[in-house]
Structure formats: C-alpha cells, structure tokens
Amino acid sequence: MxxxxxxxxxxxxxxxxLADNPFTQPSQQREEEGCGGTFPTGSTATAAPALNGHGPAAAKQPSQQPKGIMGMFAAKAAAKPPSTTKEPKAEAKEAPGGLCPERDFKVExxxxxxxxxxxxxxxxxxxxxxxxxxxxxxxxxxxxxxxxxxxxxxxxxxxxxxxxxxxxxxxxxxxxxxxxxxxxxxxxxxxxxxxxxxxxxxxxxxxxxxxxxxxxxxxxxxxxxxxxxxxxxxxxxxxxxxxxxxxxxPAGGQRWCMGVGHGPPNSQPVARLSSGGQLALTDLRKVSEPVACARCSVSSPGSSAEFLAVSWAPALEGCIAVSGFDGTVHVYETRSWDGSGREAEPLFVHKGHAFGGLDAGEGPPVVTAHTWHLQKPRTLLSAASDGSLHIWDWVPPRGSCG
Known part of the structure; x- marks a missing residue:
C-alpha cells in the first residue's frame, strides 16, 4: 500500500x-529508476488530435471524466494550478527479465x-x-x-x-x-x-x-x-x-525504533536502531540485554529520528535493512556481529533516492519508508520525501546472507 x-x-x-508501507505521491509526475529501467510514477497521457485521410477532423468534445479512483485523482489534479516547469516525457522501458511500469505499476x-x-x-x-x-x-x-x-x-x-x-x-x-x-x-x-x-x-x-x-x-x-x-x-x-x-x-538521549523478524512465536529476532546509528539485536528471552550490537556507517547520524526504520528480511537469515538518515537504504548481514559495537560494513547501499533532486522542503530527499518483498528475497521497495518510489534488487557478496 x-x-x-x-x-x-x-x-x-x-x-x-501499490505496496504495504512505502510513502509515495501518485499524482506527482516523476521518472523513477529501478531494476527494470525508467519508471514513470503517476504520469499523465495527452491525446493527439484525430486525423483522417483528408485533413484534420473536427474538434472532439471533451472526453468524459474517468470514473472511480482515477476520476478522483484527475479531479484533484485539475484543481491544481498549472505547472510552469515542463517534465521530460517518460519512456516505458523494460530490461531483460526486469519490470515494465505499464504492466507492473498500476493503480488498482x-x-x-x-x-x-x-x-x-x-x-x-x-x-x-x-x-x-x-x-x-x-x-x-x-x-x-x-x-x-x-x-x-x-x-x-x-x-x-x-x-x-x-x-x-x-x-x-x-x-x-x-x-x-x-x-x-x-x-x-x-x-x-x-x-x-x-x-x-x-x-x-x-x-x-x-x-x-x-x-x-x-x-x-x-x-x-x-x-x-x-x-x-x-x-x-x-x-x-x-x-x-x-x-x-540503552543509555544516552537518542531516539530508537524497532523491527521484529520472522520466526517461531516468542523467539523472533528483534533489532533496534537509534538516531545515532547504533544497532542492537535482542533475544526476547532476555530483553534487558542485547546479544549483539554494531554501529551503522551512515553519513549523518543524529540528524533526525522521524523516519528511522529497521526491518528483517523475511527470506534471508540474518539480513536487515536500515533507512531514515538520508537518501539511502543500507543492507547488513548480522550473523557475525558481537557485543563490541564496532562499525559494520553494509552488504549493499541503495543510493537512487539521493540523486532524485530536492524535495518539497528544498532539501536532499530522505528515505521515509522501506519494505522487503515477501516472495523475492533480495527485492525491496523504498520511498522518499520527494515522493519517489523505487523497487530494486541487490546482489550480495559471496558468502553473505542466503
């Protein structure tokens, strides 16, 4: 959703x-990059004038307003003042074995x-x-x-x-x-x-x-x-x-969030993430003490806690994703972590949102939410403060999760 x-x-x-968690803005016209090429998000089509073999046909009557939710979106878009900036036309592309926006990204x-x-x-x-x-x-x-x-x-x-x-x-x-x-x-x-x-x-x-x-x-x-x-x-x-x-x-004045993994009842892994970039893994049989901890290699720890998120991969043992510090999503392997709290190197960093331009507040985009695909182990969806929605795969180094 x-x-x-x-x-x-x-x-x-x-x-x-569209997905379960990420935030996006369907009415905004943008081109988003993903694993299958360039994805148009909420782009609108303009009908060309009708022609026959003898020259231009008479002007058509305005088409009927679409019904249902698409009509609601159209009415809302029509109420907005026209934009003076011209968006580049999005092209529907499909990489071999990848995703096609017109087939795989539809407003249902x-x-x-x-x-x-x-x-x-x-x-x-x-x-x-x-x-x-x-x-x-x-x-x-x-x-x-x-x-x-x-x-x-x-x-x-x-x-x-x-x-x-x-x-x-x-x-x-x-x-x-x-x-x-x-x-x-x-x-x-x-x-x-x-x-x-x-x-x-x-x-x-x-x-x-x-x-x-x-x-x-x-x-x-x-x-x-x-x-x-x-x-x-x-x-x-x-x-x-x-x-x-x-x-x-934990000690200190940081703010924390939590992610619960998949597993038998009362033995699910729990990860906590702080605004300072600290990660703590907990066994539910003893919630007062973490069993392992590490420090994220994020660019701006402590900048904000509004969008902090940590989640466990549903089909990859020991893998978590972290976001909310900037325009990136980091994937980590936790099985080798101990109690030292040393900095952990990510397996993969998705940087696509960081290159999306400025958000409505004229600042660099910040990832607001991410979620793992339930059937595709290394596929994630992420959204950012500029209204962008990405779906992407990552290739692990040899010997890592899964």
Missing part, C-alpha cells in the same frame, strides 16, 4: 494500493484521507486497512471495495480516551482470533481493539507515559512494544489489565 504522506497542514492525502484502487497518514496496516485475512496520523492518537478504518469498484472507502474511526493532543498512534494488526488492532502512543494507553465492534480486548495497566516508537504482535497472546528511548516491553494479552513495564533501555 502506498500512501501520500503530507505535512500536518495538508487537507487531503491521496493513497493507492485508492482513496483520499482528510488527515495525514503516517502509518498503515492491513488486517490479515480481511479487506480492512487501519491508518493513524496527526493530530491525535485515533485510528481510521478503511475497506478495500469489491471488484466492481476501485475506491478504498473510509468505514469508521476508533477513538481513544484522552487522545486529543497525544502523539499519533503506532499500530499493528492480527486476525489470529479476530480482526484486532494493537495501538498506542504511550505506554499507559496501549490497547487492543476488535476492529469491527470497536470493543477493547486488552488495556495496558502501565502508569508510565513513555512515548512509543513501535508496537508488534508476536502471536495472538503476546505483544511487544518499543519506547522511543529504546526500552522493550512484553505483555500477555490474556491479562486485560496486566503490567506493561519497560525494561532498562
């Missing part, structure tokens, strides 16, 4: 079904949100999506419509007690027992809500107001949350008012 992530003052945020369905979308999760085994974003910690529930419609519809909202003025909620979803969403912005407001009935099935018993950076289901009975200061917390959902207290976290 690709979302247009707009600033807090934005009035509408278009999003369309989409809709508009009247508030910024900072996080989106699909509820497994349903047609429901859950989103969160400023200005509070409430959630919005969406439904991907039936085959006869290409519009993603807003169906309800999940409000939280005292949610006004709180940071936007971090979310995770499961359908192991029923369609549930785990959400919260601070330790003392973590809860699990049944999506359709809006009934709370778990409420944290914590008194701490520590801000959260990530939440995750480990299985239908166990949840894991990461505080922005790096503390990890485990809780049993079968204890509705059970304690949710943070284990001691």
């Amino acid at each position: 690709a979302i247009s992530r707009q600033g807090q003052g934005a009035s509408r945020s278009p999003f369309s079904a 369905c989409g809709g508009f949100s009247n508030r910024p979308v900072y996080s989106l999760k699909h509820v497994p085994d349903t047609s429901l999506l859950v989103t969160s974003g400023p200005p509070d910690s409430s959630l919005q529930v969406w439904q991907v419509s039936a085959e006869d419609s290409d519009v993603i519809k807003s169906v309800s909202a999940i409000s939280t007690e005292n949610g006004t003025g709180q940071p936007w909620a971090k979310i995770a979803a499961t359908s192991s027992r029923a369609p549930w969403v785990l959400h919260g912005s601070r330790l003392n407001n973590v809860q699990i809500t049944e999506v359709e009935s809006k009934k709370n099935v778990y409420v944290s018993g914590s008194r701490s107001s520590e801000e959260l950076s990530a939440v995750a289901f480990l299985d239908c009975n166990t949840l894991l949350v990461c505080c922005s200061k790096g503390q990890l917390c485990l809780a049993d959902t079968r204890q509705p008012q059970g304690p949710l207290e943070a284990a001691p976290g």
